[in-house]
Amino acid sequence: METSYKLTLIRHGETNENRLGIMQGQMDCALSEVGEQQARALGSRLAADKMEFTHVFSSDLQRAYKTATISLELLAKQRQKDTTRTEGESSPGDSTPATHNGSSSSNDGVAKGAEQGPATTITRDQLLREFKYGTGEGKTRVQLNAVAQQLGMTLWEYTPPGAESELQMEARTSAFFDKLNSFVRDRCCSEDCAADEAALKFTSTPGLASGGGASAPPAQPHLAVYTHGGWIRVFLHVLARKHHLVSRVRGIPADRLSRVPPNTGVCQFTVRLGDGVTQSSARVECTMAHDAQHLDSIPPVE
Template sequence: MACFGLTVVRHAETRYNKDKILQGQGVDEPLSDIGFRQADAAGVFLSNVKFTHVFSSDLLRAKQTAATIIGKNKFGKDLEIKYDARLRERKYGVAEGRPLTDLKAMAKAAGEQCPSFTPSGGETLNEVRERARDFFEFLCQLAVEAGQKEQEVHSAASNSLGTSEVKLVFPWTNHCSEPELNSNGGASKLLDANILVVSHGAYMRNWIGYFVSDLKCTLPTTLTKSQLSSVSPNTGVSHFIIKLDNENILRPEINCVCLNQDSHLVGVSAECVAPKMF
């Protein structure tokens, strides 16, 4: 059985985030000054976590966030950030570059509710979820292959992934209970891969919805329905432990350790915590 850690981070703030303007895929804004401070804070928060793989949306705000986080990581010197279009934000079509209030008005005129409303030229929630499902299945296969590779070199003096030689220090254990970790912060079961993903708010909410509704992800007992349905704040951190049956990797056992963790943003700026989008 393969087992891997998955840490998902929303990109840091852009000027359009602050002004509540939809970016989607067609607006490729850089991070704001506050956004770079948020990304720095997230990087410090995750600096002791040894990641084996890093993936990011290929949109600028995600790329800048991922580069900043890895730049702060103690083990990130040789890590390559791989950009994947499957991690892009939901496409909002004609609503991109316009205020969120315009999208709400479009939905109301169509007799629908946000976020299920799809503006002209935009993606449906099912289409976004399909992208998320495809990418997650890719990660599962990657973890299985990493586990097989580790077994092949198990007798060697060094491990190509390094996960068995280095304690995985997870900062969120101070805030959430984690059955996969021992009291010293190290993994009680060695992870075959430890993956960082940087993506976007609406995309991440759909991805987590897929985890919960389709894959029956186990959630923290303290998590409320409101927290589950809310969009992550900029640089909010979510962490999952995923166990895979090598005979059927499409039926994973997923445990959500924490969702949209934002303790690292305390003191960065009063504007850091994003409001609920819908």
């Protein structure tokens, strides 16, 4: 029996290092003020699109995790407003705002909000980290390009000492994809939908509000992954090279999808799993690539 799920990939918001052209790699850089604005714009966009994520995963580096918490808090708050409005319309005589479990509504945001939603945690995983750039971390592209030219290489051919190779990064993205596919098979699509999530060996931390009430999750699992530009580029390359990746994005064939998206850029996929147990049995369709229309609402930095 074929199993399918939706996958949304999101790049983190801007950091000061992004703006200065500094190679961050696995440096744990914070979002800039603009990056936080981008994350809020992303959250508003997710709310406007009425996104329903059944599970959320993030790189453990703070720029990705913070992008997730900011955007998902806005999504949760908007869903709570919509729910309260709907309940108010159905019960005009009841003036007390209530959550799905009957308690008073909370203003504590992501961690303590009582908004009913299927996703309950943000699961952080080191497999979602950016490229490790070794001695290149903290240096600008201009500096690294000068070193590469001295060695007769282009910037993209040069691997700084201690950095991950492209093949190592491909293996890391593939390992996470295998993990997701196993998760969907075992956790989301088992007969009783009650497989032990701890068996995945993910490290989960409280992230999204959940009312735990009567509202049913979407019939099809929808997984959100907050990660990094280099990670997304390599992952798309892996999908194009090793899988039946089909692009449904007008003007962008599958072999041209592999690039770094803008900060908070969104890619969406439908993943279909056959009867096999590894990612080799997956067929993937890309339905959105590197979309960042929500950034139009942010004024340019002078």
